[in-house]
Amino acid sequence: MREIRKKQKKLYKAMRILLYAAIAVLVVYIGAEPLVAKASHVAALVMNYVCDALVIASMFMLLMYYSKYGKVDGYLSRIEDELADAGYYLSDRPEREIQPLTAAVLADLDRYGYTVERDLELSEMPFDARAMKKKEFFYVVETEALTRGDILAYSDAAFTDLTVQKMKRRGSGVILFVTDTAGEDAIDLSKSITCYGKRDQLQIAYAIAEADTGRVYFLGNRVSKCQQMIANYVMGCELPIADANKGERLPFQDKLEEKMKTFTLAEFKNGTFFAHD
Missing domain, CATH: 3.40.1340 (Dna-directed Rna Polymerases I, Ii, And Iii 27 Kd Polypeptide; Chain: A; domain 1)
Incomplete structure (x- = not known):
């Protein structure tokens, strides 16, 4: 159980980092998109591809995390509570x-x-x-x-x-x-x-x-x-x-x-x- 929890925490941390990175890039690009488009059409196209890739990667990571740990997380939490609880x-x-x-x-x-x-x-x-x-x-x-x-x-x-x-x-x-x-x-x-x-x-x-x-x-x-x-x-x-x-x-x-x-x-x-x- 502890090994599974360690792997879950690592995947959750990676998922959060990717999500925050995607949100940051999207917010910055939305504000800077007109300037980038004026400066270079190629750069704007590349940034569009980067944003799309980040969105797809984030969706994939979310799906992978919840399909793997979504149901088991509540179950393990209850078991951990049993182990930490007073006996009576x-x-x-x-x-x-x-x-x-x-x-x-x-x-x-x-x-x-x-x-x-x-x-x-x-x-x-x-x-x-x-x-x-x-x-x-x-x-x-x-x-x-x-x-x-x-x-x-x-x-x-x-x-x-x-x-x-x-x-x-x-x-x-x-x-x-x-x-x-x-x-x-x-x-x-x-x-x-x-x-x-x-x-x-x-x-x-x-x-x-x-x-x-x-x-x-x-x-x-x-x-x-x-x-x-x-x-x-x-x-x-x-x-x-x-x-x-x-x-x-x-x-x-x-x-x-x-x-x-x-x-x-x-x-x-x-x-x-x-x-x-």
């Missing part, structure tokens, strides 16, 4: 049991204008609540012990409900799992962000709230609406999150860093690379 966060909420914690979260969502529906079945999966307000969405699941399989199954159901049943194409969503114990394989996925649309118009984040420990696992260092929703409604705090609420780095982040050393653009474009196996 400590909630400001006093509740240390599943049902009281869920009730407190839903009470706040209701208080701040969300339409809260309880005890739903979506794609044959039981959800304890769904809360919606314009372009903000919450899905809430209670479970005593959370596994990776649970996250994947409930995520599929929530994504289908949001994109197929509710026809949402823009906005920010959170799938909240309130549990007593989150397995390591579940925590591995806690900082994942699922994006839809060419410009990531719809973003879905996970949040795992361990009631008995007060820990909340989510991507907390990436500025986004999802981050704000989790901080405000799940943790019961404001942004920026205080350092006292930040936990230590966890082993799954070290594992992810090792995994990303094998990252290649070819595998990413082919859809065969999975950061969170």
